[in-house]
Amino acid sequence: GVTQSPTHLIKTRGQQVTLRCSSQSGHNTVSWYQQALGQGPQFIFQYYRKEENGRGNFPPRFSGLQFPNDSSELNVNALELDDSALYLCASSLHQGFIDGYTFGSGTRLTVV
C-alpha cells in the first residue's frame, strides 16, 4: 500500500516542513490532499512522471517532488496556523481511472 511518514508532527509558525510518501508498487502517479478536521480532503497537487500534472487552490509555498522510485515529498514553507491538518498522499496507475487511488493513512501536522 501507500506509506507516509511521519505519522504526527508539531511545528512552529513560520517554519518549514517536509512530508514523505512511498507509493504503492507499480503506481506512477501521486497526489497530495489536505484534510481539515470534520471536512473532506482538498486536492493540493498531483505528480505524474515527475512533473506537476494538476494543482488545486493552494499557494506556491506548497511544493512537491516525485522521485525516480515514485516516492514523493510535500514541502510547506512559512507555516501558518491554518496549515494544521491531516495530509494525505494517494498513488495510482494512470491517474486513477483504472483502479482508483490508494491513500495512505496520512501525516497529522499541528502548527503552534
Added chain:
Amino acid sequence: DAKTTQPNSMESNEEEPVHLPCNHSTISGTDYIHWYRQLPSQGPEYVIHGLTSNVNNRMASLAIAEDRKSSTLILHRATLRDAAVYYCILENYGGSQGNLIFGKGTKLSVKP
C-alpha cells in the same frame, strides 16, 4: 467540476443491505462517478467507480441512473466494519487529473 449532493448521515442494521444515494444533476458526458469511504483515523479507501453502466466488485455495487444524474452505492450486507464516511465524487476524464473534489459525504452508522 460538477458537484454532488449526499445525505449527511444514514443508519443501517448489521447484515442488511444499504443504499447510499448521490445526486449529480450537472454531470457531464466525460465525468466518471467514484465512491470512496473513510474509516475513522484512516485515509480514504477506493470503493468503486463507473461511467454509464452498473458496476459490481467485491466490495459493493454501483447503480447509475439512465440519465446519469444520480447514482446509488449498494452494500449488500452491512457489517460493523462498513461504518464510515462515504464520498461520492465526479472526476472528469481529461480534466485536472487527480482532482477528486470531496464534499462532506454521508456518515454511515451500522447497528448490531
